[in-house]
Amino acid sequence: MGQDYYAILGLTRSVIDADIKKAYRKLALKYHPDKNHELGAPEKFKHIAEAYDVLSDPRKKAVYDQFGEEGLKNGVPEGSGESGAWTDGYTFHGDANKVFREFFGGDNPFNEFFDGLDGDLSMGFGGLAGRGRKKQDPCIERDLTLSLEEIFHGCTKKMKISRRVMNEDGHTSSIRDKILTITVKKGWREGTRITFPKEGDQGPNNIPADIVFIVRDKMHPRFQSEENNLVFTAKVxxxxxxxxxxxxxxxxxxxxxxxxxxxxxxxxxxxxxxxxxxxxxxxxxxxxxxxxxxxxxxxxxxxxxxxxxxxxxxxx
CATH class of the missing domain: 2.60.260.20 (Urease metallochaperone UreE, N-terminal domain)
Structure with a gap:
């Protein structure tokens, strides 16, 4: 029998997103290995992190609710299943501390949270005294391969991205496509970076990542570029x-x-x-x-x- 992520967090299947956050906050603080030195606390802390990682993500939660842990981790048919395509199976990355840091914000929130804390671990969604801070996801880098003609004349490039966007209810999200327009200026060198701030996946506890396109030169049949110079090799x-x-x-x-x-x-x-x-x-x-x-x-x-x-x- 697979893991019961709801039971791990002490929840029922009728919970809303806010209940999942509250349960994780309480249990993560209680079983964090730096605070709890009981035998089995590190493993319990890891199970709590995995349960939150699944249930806080609408897509993973939907697959888990319908197909259980086996379907979540092995993949399930996409759409009607007639195409033969299957979703990728889920694997927990195993870093419970990473989940903890991303949830509370900051590289070492634990010491701050436990100063003077004992007894009841429940608290508001803003963290203790408002210390829970959103942390921006690392930037997403993609290559923008351009021909020398495109750089010589300048051009406009349309780049399609797919990202997770929060729905109006503030708890669920959906995948939507967006077109980013890049105006290529004449003479851009290889390595030029074009940044679209906060165009990455949205989530309730994160600041979306910046998407950065990095110019790469496409191989040319006649020329090589060296900074602002063109190099032509002639056979004589x-x-x-x-x-x-x-x-x-x-x-x-x-x-x-x-x-x-x-x-x-x-x-x-x-x-x-x-x-x-x-x-x-x-x-x-x-x-x-x-x-x-x-x-x-x-x-x-x-x-x-x-x-x-x-x-x-x-x-x-």
Missing amino acids: LLGKALTGCSVAVPTLDGRLLNIPINDIIRPGYEKVVPGEGMPISKNPTSKGNLIIRFDIEFPRQLTPEKKTLIKEALLS
Whole structure:
């Protein structure tokens, strides 16, 4: 037989959310291992935390009420069940102190709560003398992958999120979708962070997390970005590397640059074309540079006659 979460908290199935909070508050303070040194108190404290973790969450509670602990932990069919899809099974994370901290607020609320406390452990929903504080959930980070063209020109991205939202009754919640709009500015660098405050899951005892999108560069077929510069690698034959050539570079805005190379292209040589890189985000009318690097293609073989000509040209 599975655990009876209601019995663990001393409740009946007709309870409301406020009753669940009150019961957890009383029992968590009573059986906290720092206060209660009786044998079995730590295990009791953990069971209390798991029971609250389930019953305080409307989705988990609904599954538990209908299917019991087995259905909650093994998963149940979604919707009508005809699609063959099952919900993910629930597993308690095992950290009873984490539940305690999140409920009361602060990293170490326990010492404060027990100062001068004895006898009856019941109290109002605000905690002792209003010390129960909501704590904001850790921020949620997501990648925002952008092409160089999107960063070069700027664009608008629509990001769909699903989050838990409290219903008007203040006790239950539901999952709703929301569209977050990101206006991508010209020249944003990889690592730029865009924050949407408090757009995470809502709950009765938490401050919703901030959602943070972090810009990541999408691999480009022609260019690499280095800060505000664009790097283009040109393949040239050894003969042209020694005698001069012209490099054609298709730009991100549809132009074709023909860059003459009059210097000898030696290992490590770079050609810098000013103002043909990425826009600078703080001043989009200015741009970084285009840096042309070279991949010199050597001949795979030479005839004796060509070897002689090269020796005469290079060694004379």
